[in-house]
Amino acid sequence: MRLARLLTALTAVSLVVPLVLVALSLLYATREESRERAAEAASRALAVAAEDDARTEPALGVLEALAAHRTASTPEARNALLRQYLRYRDYDRVLSGVLGTVREFTTSANADVVLATSQLGRAVLYVGATSGRVRSARVPSTGQVLDVVVSTDGKRGAYVQADGKAAWFDVDTDAAGLLGPVHRLPAAPGSGVSRDPSVRPRDVGRRPCPRRARPGPPGVVEPGPWHARR
Incomplete structure (x- = not known):
């Protein structure tokens, strides 16, 4: 009798343990999938914000593009980062903070x-x-x-x-x-x-300033061609 009960208990445990492991695995996979989807959504939102802010806050736009790519390497994040690179690759510095264009x-x-x-x-x-x-x-x-x-x-x-x-x-x-x-x-x-x-x-009353800088891309202050570009 004791041997039969022991065998029954071992059989029950052998059935329950795999079921618990499977349930935990499914729960973990579901949570990971939810986190990935949330990260991808946040990455896409940051990519959109980066393009919107590039016109008035270029430095903030670059930071948002970097944050989008680090959050999740979505196609939108990669495109936003590439656009920022192509936009400012010829500039040593970008000044930001002017309210508006x-x-x-x-x-x-x-x-x-x-x-x-x-x-x-x-x-x-x-x-x-x-x-x-x-x-x-x-x-x-x-x-x-x-x-x-x-x-x-x-x-x-x-x-x-x-x-x-x-x-x-x-x-x-x-x-x-x-x-x-x-x-x-x-x-x-x-x-x-x-x-x-x-x-x-x-x-009125004076000559134009010879050192007046020329405008760069929207929202970008480019001090001048003699040192602003590489």
Whole structure:
């Protein structure tokens, strides 16, 4: 009797253990499949976001493309990463952080100081663009900024707003805020709400700045061909 009971118990155990192992394997496989699907969905979402942000936040777009590929190597992630590479492969640095699409920008003589304005009329100052760690700061204004200029030594910047009001400020690379107090100036001739659109404030009373940089891809501040490209 005891031998029969022992054999019965061993038989039951031999049947239950494989069933438990199979159930655990199926549960693990189901969880892994769910994780893979979630990772693929997140990767595709990051790839889409990378392409959307590339127009206004190029640096963020690159980071999102890298994150998409690391999350899951989906075709969308690989394509997004390839597009980012092809878009910026000829650039040593990409400056980001301008609110909206870059409208225009200007640099110092060595292009280490960059002042940019967006289509939304917001200005951003960058220092260390070519020599070290890049830092940026929003330039305070009371209206939409149309034109910007930086002195050749990079120690002073100025801008003209859409309403004709102009201002200048000192650039202090050692300060936390990067720029000193903003000094308001009288309205520039030929500017303001009723100004002639063919006459730009920067063309009144002075020659165009020879160091004004040329625009690169949308959302990209390219200091100039003499050092921005390899």
